[in-house]
Amino acid sequence: MEHLINAKVRNIQISGIRQFFNKVAEYPDAVQLTIGQPDFPTPEHIKRVGRQAIETNQTTYTPNAGLPQLREAAAQFVEQKYGLRYDPATEVVTTIGASQAIDMTLRTILEPGTEVILPGPVYPAYEPIIRLCGAEPVYVDTSDTNFKIRADRLQEKLSERTRCVILPYPSNPTGCVLDFSEVKAIAEVLQERDVFVLSDEIYSELTYDQPHVSIASIPGMREKTIVINGLSKSHAMTGWRIGFAFAPAYVVEHMLKVHQYNVSCASSISQYAAVEALTNGKDDAHVMREEYRQRRDYVYDRLTAMGIDVVKPAGAFYLFPSIKKYGLSSLEFALKLLEQEKLAVVPGDAFSSYGEGFIRLSYAYGMDTLEEGCKRLEQFVSGLS
Numbered sequence: 001m002e003h004l005i006n007a008k009v010r011n012i013q014i015s016g017i018r019q020f021f022n023k024v025a026e027y028p029d030a031v032q033l034t035i036g037q038p039d040f041p042t043p044e045h046i047k048r049v050g051r052q053a054i055e056t057n058q059t060t061y062t063p064n065a066g067l068p069q070l071r072e073a074a075a076q077f078v079e080q081k082y083g084l085r086y087d088p089a090t091e092v093v094t095t096i097g098a099s100q101a102i103d104m105t106l107r108t109i110l111e112p113g114t115e116v117i118l119p120g121p122v123y124p125a126y127e128p129i130i131r132l133c134g135a136e137p138v139y140v141d142t143s144d145t146n147f148k149i150r151a152d153r154l155q156e157k158l159s160e161r162t163r164c165v166i167l168p169y170p171s172n173p174t175g176c177v178l179d180f181s182e183v184k185a186i187a188e189v190l191q192e193r194d195v196f197v198l199s200d201e202i203y204s205e206l207t208y209d210q211p212h213v214s215i216a217s218i219p220g221m222r223e224k225t226i227v228i229n230g231l232s233k234s235h236a237m238t239g240w241r242i243g244f245a246f247a248p249a250y251v252v253e254h255m256l257k258v259h260q261y262n263v264s265c266a267s268s269i270s271q272y273a274a275v276e277a278l279t280n281g282k283d284d285a286h287v288m289r290e291e292y293r294q295r296r297d298y299v300y301d302r303l304t305a306m307g308i309d310v311v312k313p314a315g316a317f318y319l320f321p322s323i324k325k326y327g328l329s330s331l332e333f334a335l336k337l338l339e340q341e342k343l344a345v346v347p348g349d350a351f352s353s354y355g356e357g358f359i360r361l362s363y364a365y366g367m368d369t370l371e372e373g374c375k376r377l378e379q380f381v382s383g384l385s
Contacts, residue, residue, distance in 0.1 A: 038236040050273035064260040066094025073278040090249040098230040098243035114163035119149040120354030147174035151185035170203035173360040174320040175313020187218040205234035205285035207315040240270040295363040302374040324357040341376040
């Protein structure tokens with residue numbers, strides 16, 4: 001009876017990241033530089049509040065949009081950090097991670113036949129949701145613009161069918177960020193158009209060389225922008241599954257319909273812990289960010305010393321080096337590296353066809369792992385050369 005399964009679901013492929021991760025499982029002694037998960041534990045003060053929530057029986061449903069005190073804390077956090085102002089009662093939704101916030105948003109704003117513009121290479125989870133909504137992804141090639149979506153190229157892709165533009169910065173998989181002038185140029189293209197912007201800012205606390213700039217802070221953009229954020233990367237809380245959508249009230253009113261019939265609410269225990277994270281732990285990311293900065297500099301310097309072409313990332317915890325000079329596809333390169341040196345990286349084509357010719361390395365690992373990984377990579381490329 002498989003023929004009765006929704007055709008859109010049948011046609012979706014498992015994430016290339018996960019496909020390769022499953023392949024890596026066949027090599028238990030491999031050094032991993034694959035998964036984008038902080039190697040730091042959740043800060044102790046946050047865990048303590050989570051335990052208290054269990055012990056005091058705070059284990060019931062919460063309001064669909066989340067605990068009022070959590071939405072208040074989230075609104076204060078983005079205002080203090082990024083100058084964004086949202087009414088916690090009507091413009092903030094607590095979600096099950098940023099992933100559910102993205103799904104909820106796209107299902108609210110997309111219709112069959114509409115188009116979504118997004119940069120390529122890009123995090124692979126957007127396209128399947130777009131297609132499940134009956135919409136079409138339209139990619140802007142950023143592989144030759146330091147992985148930054150440029151206003152002029154965005155302008156070329158806009159059409160009467162464009163419903164949304166996705167801005168995922170700081171970027172997974174490239175680590176690139178957009179500065180104020182770049183964000184402003186994009187805003188100028190979109191200000192007079194009836195087009196939504198989904199601004200995925202989950203890595204906003206992990207920028208190294210300049211402050212994070214949200215397009216929602218640009219005049220004329222707040223009323224058409226949905227900002228996605230969460231605690232997975234900033235507070236090492238991937239398993240707690242707390243994300244947020246910040247949007248104008250007229251959008252949230254409809255997003256909540258999708259949210260409540262899908263998940264009802266996020267985990268109450270995680271929500272209480274999240275209040276602690278966003279208040280007493282609002283600067284918890286600083287220590288982690290400085291450690292990531294050191295790791296970035298180390299791996300970047302090692303790659304350039306090997307003669308590998310790579311754009312120095314300014315955010316997140318990934319590098320996206322080019323392997324085009326070696327004459328192998330990204331999958332061939334990654335498989336040979338795994339088989340010969342027991343080093344696991346992610347093939348660039350997992351991030352759309354525009355990632356072909358690149359690999360993704362995560363530096364969300366300790367220095368011992370990074371040193372050994374770079375050693376194995378150097379051995380491998382020396383053999384190719």
